[in-house]
Amino acid sequence: MSEPIIQMKNIEKHFGSVIALNGVSLDVLPGECHCLLGDNGAGKSTFIKTMSGVHRATRGEIFFEGKPLDFARPRDAIAAGIATVYQDLAMIPLMSVSRNFFMGNEPLKKVAGISFFDHDHANEVTVQEMKSMGINLRGPDQAVGTLSGGERQTVAIARAVYFGAKILILDEPTSALGVRQTSNVLATVDRVRNKGIAVVFITHNVRHALAVGDRFTVLNRGKTLGTANRGEITPEELQDLMAGGQQLATLEGSLGGTV
Amino acid sequence: MSDQSAAVADEDERIKEVSNLRKAMIRPELGSICGTILVFVFFLLVARDSGMFAADGILNWGIVSAQFAIIAVGACLLMIAGEFDLSVGSMIGFSGIVIALMSVTWGFPMWVAIITAFTVAMAIGWLNGYLVIKTGLPSFIVTLAFLYILRGLTIFAATAATNKTIIGGVREVAKGDWLAAVFGGKIFAGLFVWLAELGVVETFVAGTRKGQPVIDGIPMLIVWALGLIIFAHIVLTRTQFGNWIYASGGDAQAARYTGVPVNRVKIMMFVFTAFCATVFATCQVMEFGSAAADRGLLKEFEAIISVVIGGALLTGGYGSVIGAALGALIFGVVQQGLFFAGVESSLFRVFLGAILLLAVILNTYIRRMITGEK
Ligand SMILES: Nc1ncnc2c1ncn2[C@@H]1O[C@H](COP(=O)(O)OP(=O)(O)O)[C@@H](O)[C@H]1O
Numbered sequence: 298m299s300e301p302i303i304q305m306k307n308i309e310k311h312f313g314s315v316i317a318l319n320g321v322s323l324d325v326l327p328g329e330c331h332c333l334l335g336d337n338g339a340g341k342s343t344f345i346k347t348m349s350g351v352h353r354a355t356r357g358e359i360f361f362e363g364k365p366l367d368f369a370r371p372r373d374a375i376a377a378g379i380a381t382v383y384q385d386l387a388m389i390p391l392m393s394v395s396r397n398f399f400m401g402n403e404p405l406k407k408v409a410g411i412s413f414f415d416h417d418h419a420n421e422v423t424v425q426e427m428k429s430m431g432i433n434l435r436g437p438d439q440a441v442g443t444l445s446g447g448e449r450q451t452v453a454i455a456r457a458v459y460f461g462a463k464i465l466i467l468d469e470p471t472s473a474l475g476v477r478q479t480s481n482v483l484a485t486v487d488r489v490r491n492k493g494i495a496v497v498f499i500t501h502n503v504r505h506a507l508a509v510g511d512r513f514t515v516l517n518r519g520k521t522l523g524t525a526n527r528g529e530i531t532p533e534e535l536q537d538l539m540a541g542g543q544q545l546a547t548l549e550g551s552l553g554g555t556v
Numbered sequence: 557m558s559d560q561s562a563a564v565a566d567e568d569e570r571i572k573e574v575s576n577l578r579k580a581m582i583r584p585e586l587g588s589i590c591g592t593i594l595v596f597v598f599f600l601l602v603a604r605d606s607g608m609f610a611a612d613g614i615l616n617w618g619i620v621s622a623q624f625a626i627i628a629v630g631a632c633l634l635m636i637a638g639e640f641d642l643s644v645g646s647m648i649g650f651s652g653i654v655i656a657l658m659s660v661t662w663g664f665p666m667w668v669a670i671i672t673a674f675t676v677a678m679a680i681g682w683l684n685g686y687l688v689i690k691t692g693l694p695s696f697i698v699t700l701a702f703l704y705i706l707r708g709l710t711i712f713a714a715t716a717a718t719n720k721t722i723i724g725g726v727r728e729v730a731k732g733d734w735l736a737a738v739f740g741g742k743i744f745a746g747l748f749v750w751l752a753e754l755g756v757v758e759t760f761v762a763g764t765r766k767g768q769p770v771i772d773g774i775p776m777l778i779v780w781a782l783g784l785i786i787f788a789h790i791v792l793t794r795t796q797f798g799n800w801i802y803a804s805g806g807d808a809q810a811a812r813y814t815g816v817p818v819n820r821v822k823i824m825m826f827v828f829t830a831f832c833a834t835v836f837a838t839c840q841v842m843e844f845g846s847a848a849a850d851r852g853l854l855k856e857f858e859a860i861i862s863v864v865i866g867g868a869l870l871t872g873g874y875g876s877v878i879g880a881a882l883g884a885l886i887f888g889v890v891q892q893g894l895f896f897a898g899v900e901s902s903l904f905r906v907f908l909g910a911i912l913l914l915a916v917i918l919n920t921y922i923r924r925m926i927t928g929e930k
């Protein structure tokens with residue numbers, strides 16, 4: 298089995314007196330879809346924000362490709378290849394798809410020694426990348442505001458993939474979507490994984506997780522109860538773990554091997 | 557299989573048709589283009605014989621429009637970046653007094669006075685932006701404070717140094733100064749002499765300037781306005797920084813997540829607004845030959861109204877420099893046109909209020925079309 302891209306060991310995060318994370322461990326393998334499950338407030342978002350440089354862990358260790366790591370800013374994480382699609386997507390509805398796609402990473406071309414935004418290149422890439430994710434845009438200058446929730450999610454994912462993500466973190470990409478849009482996003486997750494990119498997929502929906510996940514880690518009240526492989530755990534067991542692991546005893550068998 | 561792809565192509569075509577119509581509809585400049593046409597048609601019908609569209613008449617409303625345009629360009633980029641500056645009018649009075657005090661009262665060369673005014677004004681613009689970013693207060697409040705602070709300081713400085721609020725004698729000091737000419741001079745004088753010989757432009761028929769063309773050149777004020785419009789339009793639509801301006805005003809948090817230096821962008825836009833205000837002030841001081849502590853009153857609102865007529869959203873993230881420039885043109889043409897048409901000038905304010913309301917309602921509607929909000 299290949300080496301993990303990122304290893305998070307006993308991560309703790311305190312906000313003043315609030316202990317949001319109380320010793321969470323998780324590793325991500327290349328090309329896997331690792332599902333992070335948990336009820337609202339379990340600490341999922343906080344955990345992935347320590348992974349993407351938004352928060353600094355209060356305690357714990359992070360290894361990226363085997364080396365200890367300490368991201369000071371989101372930019373550092375992005376530069377290292379950790380791309381995050383936050384719950385609010387970081388998209389601007391009033392701006393065109395192509396302007397959003399390249400926001401912060403605008404392609405430049407020099408004319409008479411002055412750098413200009415290369416709109417032709419940006420438009421071409423945007424249309425092509427969206428097509429490869431199964432979305433036909435009306436045009437690259439279509440405003441993001443006119444896209445459906447699932448399409449916006451896909452633009453955000455396509456953007457992260459295009460800019461060279463090794464790990465793609467998706468924070469609840471399906472929680473606000475209808476059935477059809479959800480299945481589109483799940484198909485997109487599958488496409489991304491097939492490119493060899495590791496996906497960390499956050500959800501509180503067991504069915505969504507089981508549809509695409511290779512491994513499953515459950516967070517409950519700031520703690521992990523372990524990581525299970527696909528096929529070693531049933532939907533009912535995942536559901537119980539999310540609810541607090543009252544029936545933990547019955548699960549020890551299925552988790553034992555991987556904890 | 558082939559059936560299916562044909563169906564897809566069909567569907568694409570149908571979507572495209574709708575999109576072209578919408579695309580034509582939802583441009584920020586739409587309202588101001590219609591408005592400009594309407595205003596010109598109106599005054600061509602009402603005031604054609606008044607001299608409004610003779611060479612000197614055109615220059616008359618051209619200068620007024622250019623004044624509006626210079627401050628509208630700054631306000632436009634700042635508004636798209638999501639902020640306001642209510643201290644523009646006070647900044648105009650302040651910069652003018654700085655120039656007159658330095659040159660006339662204290663005897664510095666004019667170019668030193670002008671450069672000092674720009675430096676101080678832009679530093680204050682920077683401070684405006686810095687305070688907005690650091691305190692997280694709405695720019696409305698922070699710059700409202702500076703509206704009063706700057707106006708008060710200007711009146712205080714003028715009276716403390718000269719016992720007056722108007723400082724004259726600028727023209728004499730400015731004579732021969734290279735930088736003063738950049739703001740107060742005229743270009744293409746020869747062109748108008750030639751046009752007058754051709755009979756295209758009229759000449760004075762009496763007085764000391766008998767025989768000279770009624771227009772002796774294009775004032776630098778108009779050159780500045782056109783230059784600033786072109787510069788700001790290109791920066792906004794054709795550069796990386798332009799994308800950052802849209803992003804900072806559209807959603808600052810989303811922009812930060814993707815690595816846009818939002819704070820820097822916003823502060824730079826405050827500095828640019830101050831720069832535009834000082835261009836306005838310098839041109840005005842050179843034209844009048846004096847500075848007065850009460851100059852620039854209400855200019856911040858006139859700038860903001862021009863920008864809104866131009867299709868920008870008060871909430872930021874959307875707008876157009878060309879639109880703002882057309883807004884300024886509408887402004888100038890109507891203000892001077894009512895004068896040419898012999899209409900009571902107080903009605904101009906009624907017009908302003910009405911058109912502002914109309915523009916904001918239209919913009920809100922356009923915003924809904926773009927974002928799909930209900
Ligand atoms: N910046 C913060 N300051 C204080 N408390 C926070 C902050 N962020 C998250 N928390 C708290 O941490 C806990 C976990 O939140 P979160 O990670 O958003 O949960 P999830 O994403 O699993 O729903 C919650 O109790 C929340 O109130």
Ligand SMILES: [Mg+2]
Nearest residue numbers: 341342384468
């Ligand atoms: Mg969350």
